[in-house]
Structures are given as structure tokens and as C-alpha cells.
Amino acid sequence: MLKVEHTHEPVEFSEALVGLIADKIIRYPEGKQKSALLPVMHDVQAEFGWLSVPAMDKVAEYLKIEPIEVYEVASFYTMYFLRPQGKFVLEVCRTSPCCLVGAEKIMDHLEQKLGVKEGEVTADGLFSWRGVECLAACGFGPVLQIGPEYTFYENLTNESVDQLISDLTAKANN
Amino acid sequence: MGRKLLLEHINVPGINTYDVYRSKGGYTAVEKAMKTLTPEEIVEEVKKSGLRGRGGAGFPTGMKWSFLAKPEGVARYLVCNADESEPGTFKDRYLMTYIPHLLIEGMIVASFALGANTSYIYVRGEMMPQIRILERAIAEAKNAGFLGKNILGTGYDLELYVQPGGGAYICGEETALLESLEGKRGNPRIKPPFPAIAGLYGCPTVVNNVESIAAVVPIINDGGDEYAKLGIGRSTGTKLISAGGNLKKPGVYEIDLGLPVEEFLYSDEYCGGIANGKRLKAVVAGGSSVPILPANLFMKTINNEPRLMSYESLADGGFVSGTMMGSGGFIAYDEDQCIVRNTWNFARFYSHESCGQCSPCREGTGWMEKVLHRLENGHGKMSDMDLLVDVSKKIEGNTICPLGDAAAWPVASAIRHFRDEFEWHVTNAATAVRRNYGIAHYADPLIIAEKAG
Ligand SMILES: Cc1cc2nc3c(=O)[nH]c(=O)nc-3n(C[C@H](O)[C@H](O)[C@H](O)COP(=O)(O)O)c2cc1C
Ligand code: SF4
Ligand code: FES
Numbered sequence: 001m002l003k004v005e006h007t008h009e010p011v012e013f014s015e016a017l018v019g020l021i022a023d024k025i026i027r028y029p030e031g032k033q034k035s036a037l038l039p040v041m042h043d044v045q046a047e048f049g050w051l052s053v054p055a056m057d058k059v060a061e062y063l064k065i066e067p068i069e070v071y072e073v074a075s076f077y078t079m080y081f082l083r084p085q086g087k088f089v090l091e092v093c094r095t096s097p098c099c100l101v102g103a104e105k106i107m108d109h110l111e112q113k114l115g116v117k118e119g120e121v122t123a124d125g126l127f128s129w130r131g132v133e134c135l136a137a138c139g140f141g142p143v144l145q146i147g148p149e150y151t152f153y154e155n156l157t158n159e160s161v162d163q164l165i166s167d168l169t170a171k172a173n174n
Numbered sequence: 175m176g177r178k179l180l181l182e183h184i185n186v187p188g189i190n191t192y193d194v195y196r197s198k199g200g201y202t203a204v205e206k207a208m209k210t211l212t213p214e215e216i217v218e219e220v221k222k223s224g225l226r227g228r229g230g231a232g233f234p235t236g237m238k239w240s241f242l243a244k245p246e247g248v249a250r251y252l253v254c255n256a257d258e259s260e261p262g263t264f265k266d267r268y269l270m271t272y273i274p275h276l277l278i279e280g281m282i283v284a285s286f287a288l289g290a291n292t293s294y295i296y297v298r299g300e301m302m303p304q305i306r307i308l309e310r311a312i313a314e315a316k317n318a319g320f321l322g323k324n325i326l327g328t329g330y331d332l333e334l335y336v337q338p339g340g341g342a343y344i345c346g347e348e349t350a351l352l353e354s355l356e357g358k359r360g361n362p363r364i365k366p367p368f369p370a371i372a373g374l375y376g377c378p379t380v381v382n383n384v385e386s387i388a389a390v391v392p393i394i395n396d397g398g399d400e401y402a403k404l405g406i407g408r409s410t411g412t413k414l415i416s417a418g419g420n421l422k423k424p425g426v427y428e429i430d431l432g433l434p435v436e437e438f439l440y441s442d443e444y445c446g447g448i449a450n451g452k453r454l455k456a457v458v459a460g461g462s463s464v465p466i467l468p469a470n471l472f473m474k475t476i477n478n479e480p481r482l483m484s485y486e487s488l489a490d491g492g493f494v495s496g497t498m499m500g501s502g503g504f505i506a507y508d509e510d511q512c513i514v515r516n517t518w519n520f521a522r523f524y525s526h527e528s529c530g531q532c533s534p535c536r537e538g539t540g541w542m543e544k545v546l547h548r549l550e551n552g553h554g555k556m557s558d559m560d561l562l563v564d565v566s567k568k569i570e571g572n573t574i575c576p577l578g579d580a581a582a583w584p585v586a587s588a589i590r591h592f593r594d595e596f597e598w599h600v601t602n603a604a605t606a607v608r609r610n611y612g613i614a615h616y617a618d619p620l621i622i623a624e625k626a627g
Binding site: 027032034036038039042063065069072073076077078079080095096097099100132133134135137138141145148150152 | 249258259260261262263264266267292298299300301302303333335337338339340341342343354355356357358359360375416417418419420421424425426462503505507508511515516519520523526527529
């Protein structure tokens, strides 16, 4: 297992990211730019893979709010990562309707195949996995998603999971 | 075969694009509404249609719209609830993926009726692909002159934005959703005031489910009276049902309300029966929050009448022998499924998703999860069932938002209807853990009869 450190390295927002933030802020009435917080945090996470404290502080600056307003929101919602993750985070739905069609077996298989427990990162830094709650695809279970695009994989089998992992590994090594 | 109002064109290639959608009669509801109807007349049509909110509570949409406060000089908002996180429910995702313009068209008509100049579609953050689909559809509609300034030369302006959530079931509750849209934690607000008076940014706001908004399109096209001809009694129109679990053909189906549940479950047009030749053991008819029913009580009411897919028929018998339509998240359990495990899974869900504001919900959901976990893992006690019922009663009705009730009902109903299966887990702990499924004698008696005959 790779040891991932909680870093406080300073971050720079790219021009593209700053553009995305500006595009979000105009969606709300004047003075209500805090509304952009959730969408902006998604953009920042897509760029860095997780939300470090310096990154959240920068978000606060751009939205003209206090850093604590960013931290409290980031920690409330499940999609924001407050520590570094594998390059690909495989999120499997673990809620009952998916369990009826084999979600638990898929999670067991993932654990075995990747050799890491839920929430841990593989030695090559490529993968982590976790169970998440119902993803609104219950008729097509078992399902998993991979951020930051949230690409969706339905009707999973052990074989399709293996295929996915080798495809992603190939993609990462190219 | 029932009429399809929402999904009629779902299989037309390219229906997700503006051009194809338009060629199939898309955006005529916007033209009709803006050119021939006043906002009040639109609200009247929706009232006449009898449409009831499709997000779970079933509150009449036209009535909700007519409650919207209209103080001079204050902005009003329409917010579409596309948070869709209720386990078992996946219809909104389906609709937004395959026919996004239907939602956009409904949003324009509804915004016009309510006098909103900025509207938001709050989509759960996990649905990034759907967010991109909707944003593309919005750009197309704007390009065609159905959004933006001075729409169709009427002087009416509308901007429509898609807002992602951050992953929290509670943000489907409308006031938590508004908090989240304001960039805060998803803590439900104390009501009153209701959003119709003080919603987004303290302004009058209507929150409606994706399917409710989409249904406005056929209502305006054909008239509220036509819509009300479909369905049965106060359950008018069509409803999208997300059918999952151990079914031969899981998927999203549009049914006329009033369809017999037996036909929905077993006919080839819909679910096609239970998968793998198994028998039906139990059904959750409207998403994880509604009471679970054993097969026999689900197929027929306690008065031996065939049960129908309608708000009233599903609720027939109240909490003693009935359930609820909820969000239309239909989950079928075959004879091999364990009710204790399922109840634990749902309890864990609610405990995980409680926002933590009220102690009965925060603590109670955690206790229920723990007790169910030990029952499922062979360490339960005979007194646990009464303990669970007791905890569920202490949550019910004592919380800020209905998540508390939603957590209590599945547990209370599972114990009410399947108590001997819970007891069996205590008395046969080793077997229950090894086998990991329950007792099959609840399985559908109708099918047993067929097999015997
Ligand atoms: C815990 C909880 C979760 C909810 N989740 C949703 C949801 O995901 N989608 C939805 O439309 N309504 C949801 N609702 C219902 C909303 O609060 C609200 O009633 C609904 O959006 C109103 O729309 P409608 O009148 O069109 O049904 C939820 C309610 C609660 C208490
Ligand atoms: S009932 Fe539960 S989810 Fe609702 S406000 Fe209270 S603690 Fe939060
Ligand atoms: S239960 Fe897995 S997607 Fe709904």
C-alpha cells in the first residue's frame, strides 16, 4: 500500500480553472457567489484529484468567503476527497437493490484483485476503491463510477471488472 | 398498452438532440404556453390535470404553484429537484440521459407560469454525464431562441442553469437542496416558512421533481382535462416506475396509473416476472423509504382486492397492510433474499445519510443500524425486535425533516411483516449467517397456486 501524505503544499490554479470558476459565479444573483461553492470544488478536485487545505483556501478567496465555509461544506458531502486518492477511484454502489444482484461480490472481487482494502491506494498509486450509496441506476446493477468524469459502468461481472482494470492500467501507462 | 406521454419518443435515434426532438413536436408546449396562455391559465391547466408531485410526497403540482407568493419587485425561482438518491429510484437519470429536452421544455413552461427569470436544475453531483447532457441541451434550446432574452418575442427572459450537488441523499429534501444550492451544508430548514414564501435566497421558490416538470409538457400540449382522463381516481396520468431487484426485465417503465400490480410484475410488456425462475418474496413499491410488503399483501389488499399501481391502492390498508407510491422506485425481492440483511442495509444507508441536526434521527438511525447489524451477524437477541420498533417510534414524527420517518418506516414494516424471519436469525444464528438468506414461506402464493395447477 502506498503511503499518502496529507500535504499543505501551496497550489496554483491554472488559467483554465480560473476561467471555469468565473463561468460559475455569473450563474447567481449579485452577492450570492457562494452558491458556486459546490460546482467550483468539483472543478478544483478534477484538476488536483483531491481538495487540500491550500486549495480550499484559494477557493474561499475566489468566492470571497471565509475558509471555514469551504471546509465545512467540503467535509459534509461525500464526493469531495480531503486526502489524496488513487488516480482512479472505483466507487461501487453498495445499497440494497444493487446487493440483490451481486454488488457485495463485486466489492469482494475488487478487494482481492487490487489487493487493497476499501479506501486504500494501490502501491502503484493507480487505484483506490470504496462502496458508495445508491447511484440511481438500480435496474442496471451492480454499478460503479469513476471520477472526475463520473463515467458509469453497469451490469458488472468479475470479468468486466478485470477488463476495466486492465484498460485503465494500460491507459495510465501510455 | 398504456399511452406514453413522456417516453413516447425515447427510442427515436437522436431524440437527445434539439433537431430531432423539435421534429417530433418538441417545444410546441412552449409556443402554445407563451403565445396563447397566460401564466394563470397554465397553472389552471396543471391544476385540472390532477398531476401530483412525482418526487415522493405526491402533493398536487398545480396547487403548489398557486401557493407561490408574488410580492412586487422580488425575484421568484423555480428549482428542479434532480437529486434522485432514493434507493430504488432511477427514472430521472433515465429521462435526463435519453430525452433531456423534455425536461428543458417543461422548465421553460413552468418558469414562465411562475414568473421566474432564473431557474436551476439541481442534479446530484454523481450524474456529471447527465449534467453535461443537460448543459448541451440548454445551449441548443438557447440557440433556437427558447431561452435567453425576449423568448419568442414575448418580452419574457429566462436563464436556466444546471447545479451539481456534492453527494448527499439529504439534499433531495427540498429545503436541504436550497441550502446546498446556496453553497452550504445540506441541513434541512425548519418549516414554516415553506419555500413558496421563503425559498432560494429567501425568495418565493417552487421545487419540483424532474418527472413532475416533464409532465407539464403533455399537459400543456393536450390540455389538463385530457391528462386527467388517464389513470384512476385521484391518481391521474402516467407515472415512471424504476423497476429493479430480482426481475427478469428491470428498467424504467411508463405506466398508466391504476395498472394492476400483477400485470406490472408479470406481463412481458413490463417486468416479465421474477428472474431465474424464482418466486417473489417481498416488494418495496416506492423507494427505500416506504414500508416493505410481503408478496401476498402486495399482490392483494387485505380485503382481497387486486392491488393497483396508484397512490390510493398502494396505500390501502395504511401502515398495517399497505405501503406508498413514493418516488416509484420499485424493488422486487426473490425467495432467496434476506429481509434482515436488506433492513440492515437500508438502516445503514439512513444512518450514513442523516444530516445530524436532530438527535432522534442522528442517534436513532445509528442505533437501528447497530442492532440490525448484530442480528444479521448472528449476535441478535429476542428483545431486539421490540427495541428496534421502540427506537423507530421515537424517531418518527420527532424530527425536522421526513428523513427520520423515512428511516423508521422500513425497519418498523420489516418487523411487522417478517418478525418470524428476524426471530429465526436469533434462534438459528449459525445457519442464518452461513446461508445468509431468510425463510421462503413468504413467497408469492399466486405463483405457488399456478405451479400446483
Ligand atoms: C430525505 C428526502 C429525500 C428526498 N429526495 C428527493 C429526490 O431525490 N428527488 C425529488 O424529486 N424529491 C425528493 N424528496 C422530496 C422533496 O422534498 C420534494 O417534496 C420534491 O422535490 C417536490 O417535488 P414534487 O412536488 O414535484 O414531487 C426528498 C424528500 C426527503 C425528505
Ligand atoms: S431528520 Fe435527520 S436528516 Fe432530517 S434534519 Fe433531522 S437529522 Fe437531518
Ligand atoms: S442501489 Fe445501486 S444504483 Fe441504486
